[in-house]
Amino acid sequence: MAKLRIPRLVPDGTACRVETHSPARPRTGRRPDSERLASEPWRADGYGSAYRRSRQAVIERQRGRCAVTGEQVAVKVDGTWRISQPGAGVHHRVALCDGGADDQANLVLLSASAHARIDAERRRGEGSE
Numbered sequence: 001m002a003k004l005r006i007p008r009l010v011p012d013g014t015a016c017r018v019e020t021h022s023p024a025r026p027r028t029g030r031r032p033d034s035e036r037l038a039s040e041p042w043r044a045d046g047y048g049s050a051y052r053r054s055r056q057a058v059i060e061r062q063r064g065r066c067a068v069t070g071e072q073v074a075v076k077v078d079g080t081w082r083i084s085q086p087g088a089g090v091h092h093r094v095a096l097c098d099g100g101a102d103d104q105a106n107l108v109l110l111s112a113s114a115h116a117r118i119d120a121e122r123r124r125g126e127g128s129e
Contacts, residue, residue, distance in 0.1 A: 087112025
């Protein structure tokens, strides 16, 4: 049996078009990379091998568990730690833009919820950690 498709009606009785998703917004306001890198020099190097080593050491030190909630957010696969929870990650206690470094003392593994909360607090200016 074929399924009937009944159009939605607006108050005056005419059919209206139903949007299933919002149209894509145009990307505006993004600065060119050269301009961004001039004002944000910590982005120039990206995450190099020293950061990746520190990141692995931090996850190993915490045995893959969030420092705030204690949730298991990373698993060891073939000798390398992998983040297993979407949104979880290694957080800089002192942000790079505030002069923080990629060393182990400045990194901490956080669950998605803890990471989001700490980043939101930082954006509001209530502090960081």
